[in-house]
Amino acid sequence: MKRVKVSNNVIRRMPRYLRKLDELAENGVDKISSRQLGEQLGLTSSQVRQDFNCFGEFGQQGYGYNVATLRERIAAILGMDRGFTAILLGVGNIGRALMENFCFTDWGVSLTAAFDIKPALIGTEYRGVHIYGMDELDRYLSENKVDIAVLTVPKTVAVGVTGTLTARGIDAIWNFTNVELTEPGSRTLVENVHFSDSLLSLCYYVAERSDEAAARAARGEK
Amino acid sequence: MKRVKVSNNVIRRMPRYLRKLDELAENGVDKISSRQLGEQLGLTSSQVRQDFNCFGEFGQQGYGYNVATLRERIAAILGMDRGFTAILLGVGNIGRALMENFCFTDWGVSLTAAFDIKPALIGTEYRGVHIYGMDELDRYLSENKVDIAVLTVPKTVAVGVTGTLTARGIDAIWNFTNVELTEPGSRTLVENVHFSDSLLSLCYYVAERSDEAAARAARGEK
DNA sequence: TAGATTGTTAATCGATTAACAATC
């Protein structure tokens, strides 16, 4: 697979293509053109083709793209076939919501363990995943290959836990705490899920729309 | 406030400025230059100044920006002072996680009601929010001003619930289901929180890094 | 074959960065 430097914009679109292709496959669609795919995602056909061409030639001239083939190529690009493993830190509401509703394996990631400090949880299983005590984390990391740490601990302990993780050489953190973990020097990859940023972006557009409506009303339009 | 068309990139950075400014204020910092602020967020000083200049003049030449003032200006831009109201649909794990851990009021949004179909939940309160039956949604919407619907229902009913919401003229949906709700024709604003997209982007970078390491190893470097 | 659609190069557009006069 080609592995040239690909812009973040392109990377962020790849999972959207994947989901759309899964949906198409479910509906029995087996071929699609860049134009059709673009239309369904609000992109131009040029952009769709440019995106794929970052990674090689996926289509067939005069025909389009085979849905199943394209899906597999994208899955491979995203590393879904590499058997990445993840552990989850903090079995609170968000942690449980992920363990219960988020199907890690659908995305090629296997959740191998969870950690918490609550004695009642330690030693139990939740959705087939063993819950360890937080004090076993260090040992666990030294004995097992872990690619991704899912951080769902309370804000207050986020930085501390991150310390243990990076000290143990964890590659990547999927961060659900509202704490900014991205330090300039660190080599740990951090992907933030900032709920508040998401909500506030939405609020901006709601406010904008309401301003526009008010402006129209002031001009006497309806 | 100026309200020219501002690019999505700028909008997405505004909440990040806000969080950083809150953090600075907590630490007793009361002034900051575009350069310092940029450094802490991985942006150039030019970009910081350009971003703010989309909305007016927030700083003072030769001095910088007053943290408290700037924070308030950005809060206003994001609509945090407008008393937006939200309702939450689906009191499952994700719904509960939000009600419990996500402080809506911190971001200027008040969560006024929740809805579910589970008889055991209906009529109860959770974290001070009354839980109604899903069949009361229509009536509730006709009697109350609701700006944002937080969609945390199971995948299977997402489209159905969205139908009720849009029929009732809901402006904005904060979508936690992995279902693509953005239909071309709709006037409803949709902000998606796609966990899988986020995880897969992270996986891409993990895979990329591992490929680079393998390539270095193959070249005999360490 | 003719029609369709890719892969890819060239043109355009927009966003980021640099520069600097204004000014606190």
Place this chain on the structure above:
DNA sequence: TAGATTGTTAATCGATTAACAATC
């Protein structure tokens, strides 16, 4: 005042779009 830093214009860079030859 001198130094610092903004607001803003100009230059650069990168991403998106358009165009079209290649080819199925």
